[in-house]
Amino acid sequence: MKYVGIDVGGTNLKAGLVDESGLLLATTKMKIARIDNQENLAWTMASMIQDLAEATGTGISEIASVGVGVPGAVEIRSGTVLYTCNLPLRNVPLRRLFHRYLPQPLYVENDGNCAAVGEYFTGAGRNSKRFVTVTLGTGIGGGIIHNGRIFHGSNGMAGEVGHMTIVHNGHPCPCGRKGCWEQYASASALKRLTREAMDRNPDSILCQVVAENEGNISGQSAFIAARRGDPVGQEVCRLYIEYLAAGIVNLINIFQPDTLAIGGGVSNEDDAYLLHPLQQQVERESIPCNRDKRTRVVKAQLGNDAGIIGAALLGKKKR
Ligand SMILES: [Zn+2]
Structure with a gap:
């Protein structure tokens, strides 16, 4: 059997077809602007699933279930989107609407939890029983897996x-x-820290780096400047990693996961400038325990596909 995962992002609706092992076979994408009402969202999801089936020569009946990750709060039992952060979706009975078009079981889940499920079964969380993901984007998303299950509260x-x-x-x-x-530790926060440092240091290499990028501050600007030996860029990176570590150590102290994975665009930064100093800072701040029992802080492995793969696997794991 095959499974479909759908990721409802701020600007795009992305869908992917995965096989029994969680391998992504095909993906499709649609601009979110076309989802102007609830009915249209369900219809768009169904038509994306049909596109995926056609593109891969898969019969609709071979698709066992569909999972949807949304950026907000959901009611899992009824498959309802309660609210979303950046989209006008409030109290949308998504499962009921979807079943007007396709009969497959539909699972609705928070997108951070979907990313955690994807990484847990096929990425950085394999071989971990207790696993936490942190995704650094516009905000910071998270997902907690405890003994193989999403921790929902x-x-x-x-x-x-x-x-x-x-x-405080x-x-x-x-x-x-x-x-x-x-x-303080999202990609947006990193850009703010970068802009503040530029305002204080108008002659810095950091300002040159941003000028070379047509004046656009990105999550990479400070790291590029740091690699060029700029003390201003290095200070932004140091401060950012300190903030990032503060939250990670909080999570480790509360959950003591086997593995904690960081994902999102910022996590792609060179290990020497992000992951390694982060690991050192986390180790300095963590409560001491046996070295072999310490939480491993690693990079997420599935990139932007984690949410789609995890959403697809929601149904497979239920089976
Ligand atoms: Zn807040």
């Missing part, structure tokens, strides 16, 4: 790791709190 909302406070009375966050981790 009492209401399906567990794993919102980006909204733990790491700076710090930067305001759209969630209503101040000093949330994602205000």
Whole structure:
């Protein structure tokens, strides 16, 4: 049998077909602008599944189930999207709407949890019983797997790791709190730290790096400057890694996972400049324990496909 995973992102709807082993066979993508109402979302999902089936010569009846990852809160039991952060989806009975078009079982899950499931079964979390993922993007997404199961909490909302406070009375966050981790360690936060450093140091190599990029500050700017020996860029990287480590150590102290994987664009940075100093900082701050029992902090392995693969595997694991 085969499985479809769908990732509802801020700008794109992405779908992929995977086989029994979680191998991604084909993907398709559609701009989110076309999803102007709930009915249309369900219809678009069904038509993407039909496209995938046609492209791979798969019969619709060979697709055992469909999983959907959404950026927000869901009710797993009924397959309802309760709300999403960046899309106008509120109380959408997605499973019911989807069944007007296709009969496959539909599983609705938070997208951070989908990424964790994907990495757990086919990526960085293989061979771990307790596993945490942290995805560094516009915000910070998270997923917690405990003994092979997603840790949902009492209401399906567990794993919102980006909204733990790491700076008391710090930067305001759209969630209503101040000093949330994602205000300091997301890709967006890294860009803010970079811009602040540029304002203080207008003659720095960091400013040159950004000028060479047509004035666009990216999550890579500070790392490029640091590699060129720029003390301003190096200081931004040091500060960013310190913030990143603060949240990671909190997660390790609470969950003591076997493995914690960091994903998202920022995690692709050179190991010598991100992963290795991060591991050292985490080790300095962690509660001492046996070396062989320490949480391994690693890079996620599936890149942008983690969410699709994990969503697809939701149904397979249920079977
Ligand atoms: Zn927050």
